[in-house]
Amino acid sequence: MTKLTGVGVSPGRVIGPVLQMPASAREPRADERWGADTTAEAETARLKTASKAVQAELKRRADAATKDASAVLEATAMMAADPMLLKSAAKLIAAGTSAERAVWEAGSAVAEMLLSLGGYMAERTQDVHDVRARLVAELRGLPAPGVPTSEQPFILAAEDLAPADTATLDSTQVLALITSSGGPQSHTAILARALGLPAVVAATGADAIEAGTSVYVDGATGTIITDPGDDERAAAARWVEQTAALGTFNGTGTTSDGHLVPLLANVGSGKDARAAAAAGAEGVGLLRTEFCFLDRETEPSGEEQASAYREVFDAFPGRKVVVRTLDAGADKPLPFLTDASEPNPALGVRGYRTGTVSPGVLTRQLQAIARAAADTEAEVWVMAPMISTAAEAKSFGEMCLAEGLDQPGVMVEVPSAALTSEAILQHVGFASLGTNDLTQYTMAADRQLGQLATLNDSWQPAVLQLIKLTVAGAESAAAGTAEAKPVGVCGEAAADPALAVVLVGLGVQTLSMSARSLPTVAAVLASVTRTEAQELAALALAAPTADLGRTAVRERLPILETLGQ
Template sequence: MELRGVGVGLGMAIGPVLRMPDPLPDPDDDQRTADAAEELGRVTEALAAVAAELRSRAAAAGGEAQEVLEATALMAEDPMLLDEVRTRIDAGSTGERAVFDAIATFRATLTAMGGYMAERAADLGDVSQRAQARLRGVPAPGVPESDTPFVLVAADLAPADTAMLDLEKVLALVTSEGGPTSHTAILARAKSIPAIVGVGGAAELVDSTMVLVDAAAGTVIVAPSDEQRAEAERAIAERASRAAAPLTPGALADGTSVPLLANLGNPDEAKHAVDLGAEGVGLFRTEFLFLGEAEAPSVERQREAYSRLLQAFEGKKVVVRVLDAGADKPLAFLSDAHEENPALGLRGIRVLRQRETVLRDQLTALQQAAEQAPGTELWVMAPMVSDVEETEYFVELAKSLGLRTVGVMAEVPSLAVLAEQVVAACDFVSIGTNDLTQYTLAADRLLGSVASFQDPWHPAVLRMIKLLGDAGNAAGTPVGVCGEAAADPRLAVVLVGLGVTTLSMTPAALADVRAELATVTLDEARGRAERALGARSAADARAAASAPA
């Protein structure tokens, strides 16, 4: 039997199924007998403990996981949540029931919003489970323990669990929910765990069943044959051999240079990226400095963090994205206004323009850090830029503060439509394929029910990228990709064929992409891109790009 879903990465694994335990049962709907103040005190302590635990896991995990977990910790500390709990306790609910009902109400609201906020609803569900466990004095449901390696099967995984997976035991992840850019998928890719999300039939898999997980194909083969297992073992060995190959600069078979850069979320990740062959940084996310803060960090604190990063990549290029707040990363000191659809609201450069002091301080800190690391080439870019007017605003401001190389992220289709204007107004463009796919296909990037649309192989998305690549090449403006699409080796070849000049990805994907690029010439990459552009769907584009010329 074969089950299908959305694959994350190219890895394969063979092993027995071990399912996540069921969540805690709903609390009884009894009336409280304890004093209201006492009950509220118990809940306050429980939520504070959950937040502290999540922050501890965040610090241990680092990177993208740290951002996600710190944002989840903020949910546990939300004053509005505690107010809702207090109201329910005053009305007679027990602490357990008040927490359960209050969080259920907030989850329903977030789910109705869709997109980023719908994905946060799943994270809030984890807060509920952990708080319930604290109040009941029982362990919170989590990843099961095993003496032998296994394939973890679940409805979905909370970020706190995904971030702390034991890579010696967990061979692969299979979930029935989630999309290719859900937190589960993103963290699995960062940890190099083969994963398939949105798998129909995953709920029927039982413990100890042997499965073959093929992330590249997006398939879970139940009870694989001896022949299928032998073929998979050969593929796993070949991939391990590629990962162990000598580190070389990214290049095509004809010698065309394609620098391979890393996506990072914290200076502490720099050494690992360099060890895996990163030739620089194509996307450094700065949100880790801002999440969980009551006010924006000082220029001095920011400068120290940026300096550590730049010094770790001396002699190389480092592309820093200024604060990308809003949507799933709301920050009270920027805006506390409620938005019905925050993915289409005040986020990225839009909110920074309204709080220009925050942006000026960040750019000032970056300039000071660059002065302390003269051997590193600092590039700075703005997120969620929509048109040439926003481009000119950011470029002029950054250069007035002494920064030399200033660009924008292409995540909104309007920027691709206006590509010729935009590339003439900035020094470089970096394509964020996660959001570009979401907005091009009108499909929430974190909503599993529309996962089939969240595919950067779609010809509509590829045509947007080609508009940017063509305009950049004509103007001599570099155009890179820093979205998750760059981590797909076969799609990486197509991106180069569309005119992309650099690729930036999670460091775990560097070896696979490097090996795939070395198998084609620039003409062959262009041929694959042309065939993909003419396809009618994402699946057809994949097939067309892989077919013989």
């Protein structure tokens, strides 16, 4: 028996055989050249053919995937045909290098450039490596990298998973995910939570477990045990019972003493919205509008946008739907809007800031949102991402009102917005905390890096203090006025049931999460009074470290063990 410890990012206790992600294409020899029986033109043509084949295969998979998965696959398909990558490879081919070695070197150069930029752009290196391996495999006539298949369910192990791989995971076959790299807000972690798969990331040695080995995974504690014994089998059996007993969300989030806490859903499409409504979500706390813009060379028309938004609004008649305006930039570059050459895109022109370099895009989006809102019964609220100053909030609020959108708000994702929330909320009606970015910026810790997982944790006392300050600022801004200035959370922190209690104790009024998280969060909230939530929030705030705060709160929530959390 061997025990590995990583970061638990999605709860669940399961036992199953491990299958490792197949090794990607091996690096071609450094001296590999095309032979005398061909030409540079023919070798370049071979690479272009491989590029088209990889792109076509990824697009085929995208057509069969869900909306969110399709967007990921489409983005990877575009990278397979990236002009910079292919031109760099063509230059190497002209100098005598084989197509395989040329695309490998060109891909390495692109990946190194992205890594040097840091932040979100560094996250794209995994995508480049994935595309590079697919192109080499295609050139050599080898199977493309991908999730293995099996006649029985299995636990998938890897160093990390590329978006193109995670996008096509079959949750009926994959029991859990374990990786030796990645962080708590990595693509793998977010996908695992969305699919309801137990997952542990940043577990050194996970990618070295021999295929077929029986493994126990506890996605809440971050524990991986090979050759599990009776205790682990009993724990896994209890998880099945606990999950079955949990039931579904009844549609009303509340503490045990009747304090209402609306539980909303994060969605990215009409399909997501309908699924969330069926799961009992009380509304939408985050509509990611990027799904209308990604993988396009030009801005979508106003009618295209309005039609897409209307599909979401129609799923929640009479309910609140919070729309986040375009969050382009950083890890979501758009050819017609963002500058991929920025030295540090995570700190660059992203979100609301894109309006300074591309005037009109935000106005046209607000007009499309207003057009869709006029045709539905949903209560439409609109918020801007990456707001840093009161002046930005004032400008955005005025833009919304000019288009007839009377519920403008802001995302609080950077420390400056939390620290000046009172001034910011003088100009808009609400705030929503994006805890993923707020944590990353507060702790100066890239959320994708497994080495920084302990820093990149929303339980960090500094992050909780900023949340408390945001709520206090909202209360001060509302003092003496007839309207409240509600503060919600739409980041991943809301899906952690213990942290959800702390957030309510800090004064957060609504929580938004993946639809799968609703029943668990609702059950844990219903086990405490509002006063108890406030006491637990004080415990977390007073803790010197994130781990100690988490432990202190969890010890006071015995229901977590009952629910297998």
